[in-house]
Amino acid sequence: MRVSLKDIAEKLNLSKTTVSWVLTGQAEKKGISKATQELVKKCAEEMDYQPNLIARSLNVGSSKTIGLILPSISDDFYSSVAREIEKNASNNGYSLMIASSESNVEKEDKILRLFRAKGVDGIILAPTKRSKREIERLIDSKFPLVTFDRFFPELQASYIIIDNKESSYELTKHLIEKGCKNIALITTNPHLTTMGYRTEGYEQALAEAGIKLNPALIGCVEYEDYDKNIVKVLDSIFEKVPDVDGFFFATHILAIETFLYFNNRGIDFNERFGLASIHKVSTFDIVAPKINVAEMPVFDIGKNAVDVLLREIESQKKTTGKRGQYKIVLPCSLFLFD
């Protein structure tokens, strides 16, 4: 059996109160004698005492745990952010519960409820599509919540996103400056605000350069089975616009799948096309060293997500605290070539 406060107290003929106070560092404040302090500490050490944090949580109403919900744990971007979140949470004394929504709204709702029932102090969420029912409930009950990567403009929730439109604009503009006339946009999940902004940036750059938008150059890949759908999308682009000379990828996944497509068809894409993508992955260094990228500030996203969440948790304690007031837009680092 694990040793408890009571075991130590009995062994030392002290009360649980006293033992608890010295072990939680309140000895000085409560004026416990040095002798007793030493005794308790030594005994706890010897018996390898570990406090039962579940009991503490139940008592103090805080678990020092936060929940993280991702569309996919194994995606390069999300797992990188997860890593930063875990680091930052840990530095602040918080543990992390993690779960994949697999881009499924029902699953996301379930996890949201479960995490709350399990007593997490707050939740960081990269939301899936228009999954608002459970989120609204959380917000209504003033539960600490931060969204990242995606967000709901109409909801009073804090979020961290990147400058989607600006980065997309700059990347597309750069391709135009390098001489591209027919730039394809490869995108997905058009109902996400994030993807909407990226499309807007692309369109704005074209408009400013006086290039007419060609719908045949916009390839929207369905998320389900995207590795198959993208082939159709690309085939269609090459058929309708054979002189396509540039590609702007709204995500790294789309870029990589397209490179595979190019390889399978023996297309020497590095020479033939201007390339640009949101998010920088190490694969690019080898496969497409000259691709222009907007590097997602993974470190800052993770840092801000937990910083903001901790502030939300703080302001929950005060009834006066405002909620959902942090709307943070982080700039990407642009890597432009030539």
Place this chain on the structure above:
Amino acid sequence: MRVSLKDIAEKLNLSKTTVSWVLTGQAEKKGISKATQELVKKCAEEMDYQPNLIARSLNVGSSKTIGLILPSISDDFYSSVAREIEKNASNNGYSLMIASSESNVEKEDKILRLFRAKGVDGIILAPTKRSKREIERLIDSKFPLVTFDRFFPELQASYIIIDNKESSYELTKHLIEKGCKNIALITTNPHLTTMGYRTEGYEQALAEAGIKLNPALIGCVEYEDYDKNIVKVLDSIFEKVPDVDGFFFATHILAIETFLYFNNRGIDFNERFGLASIHKVSTFDIVAPKINVAEMPVFDIGKNAVDVLLREIESQKKTTGKRGQYKIVLPCSLFLFD
């Protein structure tokens, strides 16, 4: 405030006992009248009752949560396994706490203690180096534990690993059969049993083919700052053995770093060398389509890790249960070309 059992009980003029029984599905067993059942369920629904799982955990002594400790959350292999573990855990009604040890023994020990204090029912661990103190403690106290990727032969703990030696042997043998005479081995962390086995497989294949082991062809990259160290290691190999004609990479990370090196020096590695690596990553499809790989059975690793852990948790309940008896070696899928 969140609604509790008590709130429902008071509202309905019932006891907490009765409410608890119907809400935990024991109504029939305890012979609660249909009428009462309906009443309670409806009321819980209306008040959006969510049980406080922390209170339940404290009472029943199980949190339905498992802990996962990884050297790095963002690594492709570990995050893929994490994803499978989360899925499988979730299917079995368990949540996941996750943390990065960052390959730091002290940090690993800290997390191990913390997770236990937080009441996880068991821990899945990809251990770091020779970090045994805290692990021994866990085993001594019969705490459910499963190790994966790496293991401690002398410890009575269950583990899941791959057939490191066999896969390495087969890959090296294949390179030899394809005509390679001077195959370099690029490895790291030699104190890990895992890496030891991979080296053994390489050596055995050479021995069987009657090729004398050339120490100048064995490049061991220090883990710290490996992206810098690998340059030295590779420079040295090319200097001492200019006619090196094959590379066996003990991990995908080493392969990718080497490809970067090749690219920087303008070496057309796909034509010039026989290539082989443990672990299959999507980057290879594009960068080195003909590399021979042993694909790690990520799905099976994740599945077995939680299956075994759940069995350990079960056998903990019975005092008779054996511990640490599952030693599972999973085969890799070989992808050999030519």
Place this chain on the structure above:
DNA sequence: CTGAAAGCGCTTACAG
């Protein structure tokens, strides 16, 4: 300087 007691929100053996 130290302790008895209540309480966090559940579950469950016992009683009727």
Place this chain on the structure above:
DNA sequence: CTGAAAGCGCTTACAG
């Protein structure tokens, strides 16, 4: 068919 009570292992206001 239903309930009173104890207990899980802590913390903390109150008392001395």
